[in-house]
Structure formats: structure tokens, C-alpha cells
Amino acid sequence: MSAIEARLSELGISIPPVTKPVAAYVPAVATGNLVMTAGQLPFVDGALPATGKVGAEVAAEDAAGYARTAVLNALAAVQGAIGSLDRVTRIVKVVVFVASEPDFTGQPAVANGASTVLGEIFDERGQHARSAVGVAVLPLDAPVEVELIVEFA
Known part of the structure; x- marks a missing residue:
């Protein structure tokens, strides 16, 4: 078992x-020592657990959980591009898009679901x-979308 597999197992x-992409793109691209999802x-x-705007149809706490799920999907794309998450040397950048009700200002707390x-x-x-x-609005009326830039060796 690899070190990251052991850590994932420990965390459950x-x-x-x-x-599978929903349009004409690939899940991740590796170039040089970076992967961009x-x-x-x-x-x-294969299904969205919720749709709608955060602060209206979707609670911020639920959206943070969806950001966590989306970042795990992004890690799957990274793994698919480089073969093993043990090759990751740094998570460089995370971008979290939050489909928000106009008055909602809690995007950073939602993004913490991915960062944590x-x-x-x-x-x-x-x-x-x-x-x-x-x-x-986000594709398919999703409440969140996450992108990663990852350094690997």
C-alpha cells in the first residue's frame, strides 16, 4: 500500500x-511538472447530489461537503493523469466556484470543504x-465546481 493510499484509508x-466529462474536454492535463484539472x-x-444556489436551495454547510466531494473528483483526475497521488509534491492552487444567491457572501467557508x-x-x-x-450559475445547475493545479515529481 502506498503512503497516500494508507493515509486515505486512515481517514476513511x-x-x-x-x-466522465460532460462536454468536449479532458479531466486533467499534465504539462512539465504540473497537472491542471x-x-x-x-x-x-454519476449524479449531482443537489442543484441550485448556495444561500437559497442549498445550505452553505451542505455546499462545503459538495466542495469536498468535487475536490476528491479532481484528485481522481490528477491520479488518472499521473498514475499515483504519491507523486504529488504540492497542491499549488485551488479554485472553488460557488453558485451563489446574490446576497450570499460565504464562499470562503464553502471552499474550506475542499481545502480542509x-x-x-x-x-x-x-x-x-x-x-x-x-x-x-454553474454547469448542470451544480452548487459548486472545483479546479486544481498540482505539482508532481
Whole structure:
């Protein structure tokens, strides 16, 4: 068992299969020593667990959980591109898009759902720069979407 597999097992986390793209793109691209993922939605077994705007149809606490799910989907895309998450040397940047009701300003707390689990999995290598962006709507009316930039060896 690899070090990351052991850590995931300890945390009770499993990396899902790579989510099939919903349009004309690939889940992740490796170039040089970086992997950039496409925006990943919080699909579970091929379906969105919720749709709608955070602050209206979707509670912020639930959205943070969906951000966690989306970042695990992004890690699946990274793993698919480089073969093993043990090759990750740094989570460089996380971008979390939050489909937000106009008055909702809690995007950073929603994004913590993604950031926290990356820290749990990768420890210091999981510390990253981040953007938490409120948007009017996301593909398929998803409440969140997550992108990663990851350094690997």
C-alpha cells in the first residue's frame, strides 16, 4: 500500500473513479511538472447530489461537503493523469466556484470543504493558494465546481 493510499484509508476516504466529462474536454492535463484539472462537479455515482444556489436551495454547510466531494473528483483526475497521488509534491492552487444567491457572501467557508480535506490528505504538501468565487450559475445547475493545479515529481 502506498503512503497516500494508507493515509486515505486512515481517514476513511476513497478516491472515486474519474468522472466522465460532460462536454468536449479532458479531466486533467499534465504539462512539465504540473497537472491542471478541468472544473470538477460534486458527482457521486454519476449524479449531482443537489442543484441550485448556495444561500437559497442549498445550505452553505451542505455546499462545503459538495466542495469536498468535487475536490476528491479532481484528485481522481490528477491520479488518472499521473498514475499515483504519491507523486504529488504540492497542491499549488485551488479554485472553488460557488453558485451563489446574490446576497450570499460565504464562499470562503464553502471552499474550506475542499481545502480542509486536501490538508488532511497531504499535510504540508496540501497547503495551497486559493480563490473562492461566487458565480450566477454553474454547469448542470451544480452548487459548486472545483479546479486544481498540482505539482508532481
